[in-house]
Amino acid sequence: MxxxxxxxxxxxxxxTIDDLGTATNHALATLGFPKHPISSYPAMVGNGVRRLLQRALPSGLDTDENIGKMRAAFREYYDEHCTDTxxxxxxxxxxxxxxxxxxxxxxxxxxxxxxxxxxxxxxxxxxxxxxxxxxxxxxxxxxxxxxxxxxxxxxxxxxxxxxxxxxxxxxxxxxxxxxxxxxxxxxxxxxxxxxxxxxxxxxxxxxxxxxxxxxxxxxxx
CATH class of the missing domain: 3.40.50.1000 (HAD superfamily/HAD-like)
Structure with missing residues (x-):
């Protein structure tokens, strides 16, 4: 038992995938990077926010500096919208x-x-x-x-x-x-x-x- x-x-x-994807796209747009369709996010999540943001950034641009900026933008948005959908x-x-x-x-x-x-x-x-x-x-x-x-x-x-x-x-x-x-x-x-x-x-x-x-x-x- x-x-x-x-x-x-x-x-x-x-x-949580829609809210995670929307928050990540918000962070990407804040830094001027292209967004991803929400349908692509299930393959990106599972290893924590840092790994999610690293995967979302364009290849070769997943630097510590960019990830740090992305994380700040992500958390500011997600903290307010994590229960939206x-x-x-x-x-x-x-x-x-x-x-x-x-x-x-x-x-x-x-x-x-x-x-x-x-x-x-x-x-x-x-x-x-x-x-x-x-x-x-x-x-x-x-x-x-x-x-x-x-x-x-x-x-x-x-x-x-x-x-x-x-x-x-x-x-x-x-x-x-x-x-x-x-x-x-x-x-x-x-x-x-x-x-x-x-x-x-x-x-x-x-x-x-x-x-x-x-x-x-x-x-x-």
Missing amino acids: KQLVIFDLDGTLLN TVAYPGIPELLHELQSRGIKLAVASNKYHEAVVRLIGHFFPDIDWAVVSGHKDGVPTKPDPSVVFEILTVVPTPKLQVLYVGDSGVDIETARRACIESVGVTWGFRPVSELKAFYADHIVSSPDAILALTEKDINI
């Missing part, structure tokens, strides 16, 4: 409430900067008693480095066999592998099923309901 479920945020709990995926609020009612602890581990993660979780899931909400902090490696998972386990000491990690990308599956935690790849997020398979997700699910059954059993990693 699982006692703790750790969720990725973008592409797993929330569909973002929505929870269908079935996610119900899943979280059911897990909570079963006494399972819930946590978030995201590569998005911490302040935005806290704001989004508070906005969309205000009635969930999260054990830990953790976004990226300066000086801490981003996923797939497992540091964020170890931070959560420090706050919520739980045997790894009783922990489930849920995400939508190869980054998430690799994070769980490095932390020696059972992984669940979701198909409704930003990455294709082929990526989840390539990173050897322990489970791949196409609906939030399927996660409930996985909390009821243990496997050996």
Whole structure:
């Protein structure tokens, strides 16, 4: 029986792609660079804001100086508009409430900067008693480095066999592998099923309901 479920945020709990893409395009336009269609952004996200901006900049212009300017413009815009079009995926609020009612602890581990993660979780899931909400902090490696998972386990000491990690990308599956935690790849997020398979997700699910059954059993990693 699982006692703790750790969720990725973008592409797993929330569909944030339109707001992320719009904020990035705003930053690009601010610096005079061409914008990208929103449909191109699912392939750019997942490794934190710095990597997103680096990917969005024209080839050869992804310098530290340009990324720094882009980051300032991105954050100023995103901080004001991060909930404009973002929505929870269908079935996610119900899943979280059911897990909570079963006494399972819930946590978030995201590569998005911490302040935005806290704001989004508070906005969309205000009635969930999260054990830990953790976004990226300066000086801490981003996923797939497992540091964020170890931070959560420090706050919520739980045997790894009783922990489930849920995400939508190869980054998430690799994070769980490095932390020696059972992984669940979701198909409704930003990455294709082929990526989840390539990173050897322990489970791949196409609906939030399927996660409930996985909390009821243990496997050996």
